Amino acid sequence: MKAKSSWLVLLILVGAMACEQKKQTQEDSDVREDKGLKTYYQDYFPMGVAVSPYAIKGEQAELIKKNFNSMTPENVMKSGPIHPKENEYNWKDADAIAEFAKANGMRLRGHALVWHNQAPDWLYVDENGEEVSKEVLLARLKSHITEVVTRYKDVIYAWDVVNEAISDDPDEFYRDSKLYQICGEEFIARAFEYAREADPDVQLFYNDYEVINPVKREKIYKMVRGLQDAGVPIDGVGIQGHWSVFEPSEETLRATIDRFTGLGLEVQVTELDVSIYKKEHTRREKLPTDDDTFTDELKKKQIEQYDMIFKVFRENKEKLSSVTFWNVSDQYSWLDHFPVPDRKDYPLLFGEDNQPKEVYWTVVDF
Ligand code: G3I
Numbered sequence: 001m002k003a004k005s006s007w008l009v010l011l012i013l014v015g016a017m018a019c020e021q022k023k024q025t026q027e028d029s030d031v032r033e034d035k036g037l038k039t040y041y042q043d044y045f046p047m048g049v050a051v052s053p054y055a056i057k058g059e060q061a062e063l064i065k066k067n068f069n070s071m072t073p074e075n076v077m078k079s080g081p082i083h084p085k086e087n088e089y090n091w092k093d094a095d096a097i098a099e100f101a102k103a104n105g106m107r108l109r110g111h112a113l114v115w116h117n118q119a120p121d122w123l124y125v126d127e128n129g130e131e132v133s134k135e136v137l138l139a140r141l142k143s144h145i146t147e148v149v150t151r152y153k154d155v156i157y158a159w160d161v162v163n164e165a166i167s168d169d170p171d172e173f174y175r176d177s178k179l180y181q182i183c184g185e186e187f188i189a190r191a192f193e194y195a196r197e198a199d200p201d202v203q204l205f206y207n208d209y210e211v212i213n214p215v216k217r218e219k220i221y222k223m224v225r226g227l228q229d230a231g232v233p234i235d236g237v238g239i240q241g242h243w244s245v246f247e248p249s250e251e252t253l254r255a256t257i258d259r260f261t262g263l264g265l266e267v268q269v270t271e272l273d274v275s276i277y278k279k280e281h282t283r284r285e286k287l288p289t290d291d292d293t294f295t296d297e298l299k300k301k302q303i304e305q306y307d308m309i310f311k312v313f314r315e316n317k318e319k320l321s322s323v324t325f326w327n328v329s330d331q332y333s334w335l336d337h338f339p340v341p342d343r344k345d346y347p348l349l350f351g352e353d354n355q356p357k358e359v360y361w362t363v364v365d366f
Helices: 002-032 058-067 092-103 134-151 178-183 186-198 214-229 250-261 296-315 358-364
Strands: 047-051 070-073 107-115 156-163 203-208 236-239 242-244 266-275 320-325
Touching (some): 134 156, 178 186, 186 214, 203 266, 250 296, 296 358
Parallel strands (some): 107 156, 156 203, 236 266
């Protein structure tokens, strides 16, 4: 009799434990259910990501499809990679990204028609190696813009037409690039006109970094206003958003967004990442003091920074028409090589294992 009741108690206990365990597992999976970034933000703005041909294959492809509804080619549509010789275009990689966007119903931003960086050498010189005239350079830009914009007319909804034409130096207005040296500021207006001619429906953006810096911000504002006043077909401003756990402040971020929405243009965040390091915009060597440990303190700072940034973005959902991350996950980002070569950075919402980081949950939990 005694043995029987002991068995009964044991059975009840085991049953209760099993029930509790089942409940716990259910609760855990409820907590962990992940709808994907784009779904949490479906009432706010499209969520974009900069991709390479590598990223749209394999493990990262699934992550991209689940979390993003917009893409930007990180490098392959820039003039150097896509137009390496005057009479030679390299469409393969750009086509692959365009096809991926179409196949998965994603928006595609084009990047970038005119940029001083990653431009091919042939652009600036004639067959004797002499620098070309302004007329020749403008004609080459026109031909390049017309070819590329026309090819992706069916899939690209917005182009970064001119990228980073404003100087970082507070005492200089335009960046002293080859483009500027040969054409003066005129290349900027002409580039927008050539793009508009090639596609009357695509949105045309000016795109730049360090827009949170008030001096550079005012220069960009002045240039864009000047273009509008001159009747140049510009539709939007891209705030790149290469930020860090130390900047910008909430006040600065709000001021930056407000300044450009005041122009009555589209405003997008085009290249978002939050580095764990103090921001430096110039390349330098790695020093013995460079420590790339992603400490708990830095993780906390990154969570707080992303939390603030997305709170401000959500509050400005009527003003921001898209937010794009620059790279997919911490498995690889351009910040692993810049400004310091071989210094690992952890700037994104997905980790080195392509899984959501703790900061991801902060961004989607609102
Ligand atoms: O493709 C070559 C490869 O053939 C070669 O072996 C290798 C050796 O260095 O270089 C490869 O090219 C690299 C390219 O990325 C593709 O991976 C270049 O060296 C490297 O400089 C280039 O960096 C890109 C950078 O623009 C160029 O300034 C980054 O990936 C890209 O993320 C970055 O993106 C820019 C935006 O377009 C504009 N805003 C700033 C942003 C960050 O710099």
